Amino acid sequence: MTPKFKHLVAMTAFSAGLAIAGQGLAQEESFPILFSNVHVFNGVDEQRIENANVLVVDNLIAEVSVEPLAVANAQIIDGGGRTLMPGLIDAHVHMAITEPVADLRDNFDWMYWGAVSTIEAEKMLLRGFTTVRDAGGPAIGLQKAIDRGKAIGPRIYASGPVISQTSGHGEHRVYTEPHPNFMGAQPSFFNQHVEFLADGVPEVLRATREALRMGAVQIKVMAGGGVSSSVDPLHTVQGLPEELEASVRAAADWGTYVMVHAYNDDSILRSLEAGVISIEHGQLMTEVSAQAIKDSGAWIVPFYSLLGLDEEVVKKALGPAAAPKFLDVQAGARNQMKLLKEYEIENVAFSTDIIGDPVALTKQNDEFKYRLEAWTSHEILQQATSKSAELLALSGKLNPYTAGPLGVIEQGAYADLLLVEGNPVEDAEILVDYTNNIDLIMKDGVIYKNTLD
Structure with a gap:
């Protein structure tokens, strides 16, 4: 289960009304977010990192590991074998x-x-x-x-x-x-x-x-x-x-x-x-x-x-x-x-x-x-x-964004992440149907779309 979210009222002055569950919402407190049971395309390598865990702290990726990670007070998101990739x-x-x-x-x-x-x-x-x-x-x-x-x-x-x-x-x-x-x-x-x-x-x-x-x-x-x-x-x-x-x-x-x-x-x-x-x-x-x-x-x-x-x-x-x-x-x-x-x-x-x-x-x-x-x-x-x-x-x-690199999943990179159905590294056309195949969208450590149960 996710922690409580609150509406970002100030962020939707021109676009009130959000249609997708979880989009445009941010955490009341800054909890670490732990993605588990994901296969990671890191933005570079052809081979995904299988059965990985990715820890997000604030707006950066803190750790990428194939070993279990124990993190106090973390929001755990079970990827269900989906592909986690850079935004x-x-x-x-x-x-x-x-x-x-x-x-x-x-x-x-x-x-x-x-x-x-x-x-x-x-x-x-x-x-x-x-x-x-x-x-x-x-x-x-x-x-x-x-x-x-x-x-x-x-x-x-x-x-x-x-x-x-x-x-x-x-x-x-x-x-x-x-x-x-x-x-x-x-x-x-x-x-x-x-x-x-x-x-x-x-x-x-x-x-x-x-x-x-x-x-x-x-x-x-x-x-x-x-x-x-x-x-x-x-x-x-x-x-x-x-x-x-x-x-x-x-x-x-x-x-x-x-x-x-x-x-x-x-x-x-x-x-x-x-x-x-x-x-x-x-x-x-x-x-x-x-x-x-x-x-x-x-x-x-x-x-x-x-x-x-x-x-x-x-x-x-x-x-x-x-x-x-x-x-x-x-x-x-x-x-x-x-x-x-x-x-x-x-x-x-x-x-x-x-x-x-x-x-x-x-x-x-x-x-x-x-x-x-x-x-x-x-x-x-x-x-x-x-x-x-x-x-x-x-x-x-x-460069207006220098806290970490973009376009990669590695320690210290910006937490801009997508959780995708299937394996887009083998079939990029999966991303064409973004409504049904991109289940979670995170930018700067904030989740804007989450259709996971």
Whole structure:
């Protein structure tokens, strides 16, 4: 039996009413929690630790043992032979862009954004994602609310506003809207909190430093054409070499790094030459980029959940102009998988990049089944735990979560844990049905879902 729980009233201001037994609840007192009778996937090794016991004290893992553990006053959770694994990490999400971009830009104020993103953050945690890297948007406030116990959701490594050239992928002005940097212009919420338009080295430096001032822990720059923006074809290369290098150097001065949106070879190669170490997406890459990524040791952060989306969903979320570009990117996805495997690129993180549609967000865990076309279940689980955690830790001294490592089950690591039916190390597709197959979700030592008897 579990000790008494109490409702976290302050944490549910925007999302009252909890549907799953045990979710959003925390212990009245800080009792140690002992998981017994579990098989542990530690985030790294292919072989599970059989018949293990894992002790959680406060928000950290205190011990992992195959021997019985006697702990005074511990809450004992019998795993019943289930798999205990690290919480999932999605290395590329947009926590505050959860509805169609045009609606958010034109029809809603910032209070609406905050309310909706808070609700969706809780849903994401209940899909098993205990940590995410936000790849651009007004998520810094959401991160603060979650970290301070005012809202429920995953840990967030926030990038703040994306940095884009004029007419780049971070360009969502209506046609008649003046440039936000022109004298006398009044920047919209979008141009203040979602995306910075910056042209030339001085403006790029200012935008990078402004994002850092606002609380970004890594920087997001647009280096090539994108799907959700209407003014830039996919073939375009964005950011001059000296502009990309300026952002990389300014971020490095703060001890962190730059991640870039890039699909095609020219964008990827220019970014790598500028010192970028995290390439986002890359579905239109060829052997040239694969070799360059391999040689540089950079990270690639692809997403394949797009394979399950159709043209109509994309039109609804991103507008009709996005559909043809989406189909081009979708067509390149399987070739990218082949290249990453052929070139034995190991620095691959797990991401989904689903934006603009709350229904599509419920399909976040589908990413596991699509990756099975190229990787083993064990490799995919590594990507979604320890590998993504390794990437996020490159934020260095700006890392907001330093009490222990993420993405692993070991002594001293954060107690971000999932108790899963079956063996996802052999069949990662188990995690697609998160409602029925993830029985317990713990983040930072607090249980948010528990459907065990």
